[in-house]
Amino acid sequence: MSTPPLASGPEGTDALRPLLDTVLHALDAGRTARGGPLPAGGPPTVAARLRQATGDLLPEHGDPNALATVVRALAEGAADPAHPLCAAHLHCPPLAVATAADLAASTLNPSLDSWDQAPAASELEALVTRTLAAEIYGRAPDGSTPDSPRPSDPPDSRTPGRPTPGHLGEAVITTGGTEANQLALLLAREAHGATVRLVCGTNAHHSLTRAAWLLGLPEPIVVPAPTGRLDPTALATALPDGPTLVAATAGTTDAGLIDPLPEIAALCRDRGARLHIDAAYGGGLLFSDRHRTKLTGLDTAHTVTLDLHKLGWQPIAAGLLAVRDPHDLAALHHHADYLNADDDTDAGLPDLLGRSLRTTRRPDALKIAVTLKTLGRTGLAALIDQVCEKAQELAALITAHPHLRLHSPPTISTVLFRPTAATDDTVAEIRRHLLTDGHAVLGRARLDGRLWLKATLLNPHTRTADLTALLRLVEGHTPA
Secondary structure, eight states, X not given: OOXXXXXXXXXXXHHHHHHHHHHHHHHHHHHHHHOSSSOTTHHHHHHHHHHXXXXXXXXXXXXXXXXXXXXXXXXXXXXXXXXXXXXXXXXXXXXXXXXXXXXXXXHHXXXXXXXXXXXXXXXXXXXXXXXXXXXXXXXXXXXXXXXXXXXXXXXXXXXXXXXXXXXXXXXXXXXSHHHHXXXXXXXXXXXXXXXXXXXXXXXXXXXXXXXXXXXXXXXXXXXXXXXXXXXXXXHHXXXXXXXXXXXXXXXXXXXXOBOOHHHHHHHHHHHTOEEEEEETTGGGGGGOTTTGXXXXXXXXXXXXXXXXXXXXXXXXXXXXXXESSGGGGXXXXXXXXXXXXXXXXXXXOOOOGGGOSOSSOOOTHHHHHHHHHHHHHHHHHHHHXXXXXXXXXXXXXXXXXXXXXXXXXXXXXXXXXXXXXXOHHHHHHHHHHHHHHTSOBOEEEEETTEEEEEEEOOOTTOOHHHHHHHHHHHHHTSOX
């Protein structure tokens, strides 16, 4: 048996080309066989179909058709975020250009734990993180930008915790909002001690209270948020004495709501509390002139979570934690002689271990960089404006519908609704029926003591006809 070809190197391109054609044909075949946003039949049927298609995953002798077989089976059994009726979660359809860039990342396979494994990738990551940090925290009065270093900058000025002169903020790449939120709590602990207390609303992402548990912090104080937003008055009452980390949200998972950031920031400033803003969902609004004012106050936070595999159309994973004070990232510094020996660092080799708690890391910054440069600010803004407009359109259709009730006008691109006369049990059953039939993927959210169907619109190609078809499906599964 001949040695299988590698993806990179002199023969890599020729080896990949026919395989890519195989993958594309298998994706098409699987999508056609699926015929909708989700495979029909529910978990037992989907599992049995996949097992039958793949067979023995470790046969005695290899199967040359395995790539086509397994990819087709996965595509047939996939929930397709590019289908307009797949609208349950913050699970975006990735842009083709970002996916193509991700292929290049997999092919080159740089590992961002030492410079000699990722020379260009490490520099590209530094450019991406500082570009995005500048979007959150702004630029210095001299107008300097993260991608325009000056000759006077010291050689190590791009090391995390060492700010470039004239640059505000810094960031590190994460696997998503959960890791970014965990890092935010870790940095708060390192800055203020192990007694720092997390205070957040019931609307906050579950990863925050879980991170407090993982880090051994005191029991978090969770403030009721009956409207879905954190109330500054209730927050002020709940704030304890001693070191405190307040976590606000810009784009809640349930309803896409944004906490009153300026008021919360002012309260934190007056009470000496550290502020973290989880903008995993809503942070993408920064690119839109029409919507970025919804994030007023974001730049006051000590740390900010951003997740571009939500409102950024990136393949998973594409998370970010931004910090207002780059020196906070010094807490992540770690030494392993085989990766960042002191004499190598002194000689000018960048130290990458301080950019993450992970060691081996993919160059996720590549797809982000390609997307930012390909679309530019206006291209990204157009995508954001389109999905927000579609959410407003869906809300208007629901309001005009005689048998459906809208929870509230959408803030970003999430719309909550339910059949007017339905019980919570009926709402849950409608969602499960749509899933089992493979007709539509809707989420669920509990607000105001009731269960709501959730449509999260992240597909900029969604049409009015798709929205009306979605509502017809819901009405068709609602008992008379």
